[in-house]
Amino acid sequence: MSVRHAWVVREGGATASWFDVRLDFADGARVDALAVLSGREVRVEGVRAEPPLSLDDLAVLAEWLENPLFAACVRAPAHALPAVSRRGRPAWPRGREERRLVAREYQEAREEGTDPVLAVMRVTGHSRRKSLRLIGQARDEGLLAPRRARR
Missing domain, CATH: 3.30.1120 (Arylsulfatase, C-terminal domain)
Known part of the structure; x- marks a missing residue:
């Protein structure tokens, strides 16, 4: 594609x-x-x-x-897509509240059977890399289950 x-x-x-x-x-x-x-x-x-x-x-x-x-x-270039660029992104909380919302969106997407990372990308307007970083931070705070069980 x-x-x-x-x-x-x-x-x-x-x-x-x-x-x-x-x-x-x-x-x-x-x-x-x-x-x-x-x-x-x-x-x-x-x-x-x-x-x-x-x-x-x-x-x-x-x-x-x-x-x-x-x-x-x-x-795509930020000047062409203001809705996805940092300035055009709707108001989104930062810090712990941001990670809590990311965790909620991630879990809802998993329950619906859709791609949870894509769901986080949509609501935050962040790139895949930044969204994965936020998901990791939510895991570190205990808001999401660990990615892998330790043996």
């Missing part, structure tokens, strides 16, 4: 960034999509597939795109 930041449109105080997404499968099938990040929402604007996607495949397309697309949005 490849994700490429295509262009940015600014109007008033709002910014929208478009991404070209390509999925290549081992059997030669290909899916091209155009996704847009507006505020903190990512939407797929267009899809082209060879061979055409079935309705079942189209239904799981969002799952195929979610993690790589979100990672690309976080890595």
Whole structure:
């Protein structure tokens, strides 16, 4: 899969960034999509597939795109994505309260069967590395179970 930041449109105080997404499968099938990040929402604007996607495949397309697309949005230049940059991030507590909220979000995602690190990335607006650091700090404070049991 490849994700490429295509262009940015600014109007008033709002910014929208478009991404070209390509999925290549081992059997030669290909899916091209155009996704847009507006505020903190990512939407797929267009899809082209060879061979055409079935309705079942189209239904799981969002799952195929979610993690790589979100990672690309976080890595994109901060001037293009104010909603993910430090200044555009919604107010988020620091210190112990931050780690408590990170632990709660992590546990909720685990219970729902979704990626807990991605869930923490979404709510904090931090990169994967920073989110993992916060999760580790929450573990160190005893807010989350240890990663590995000691023998």
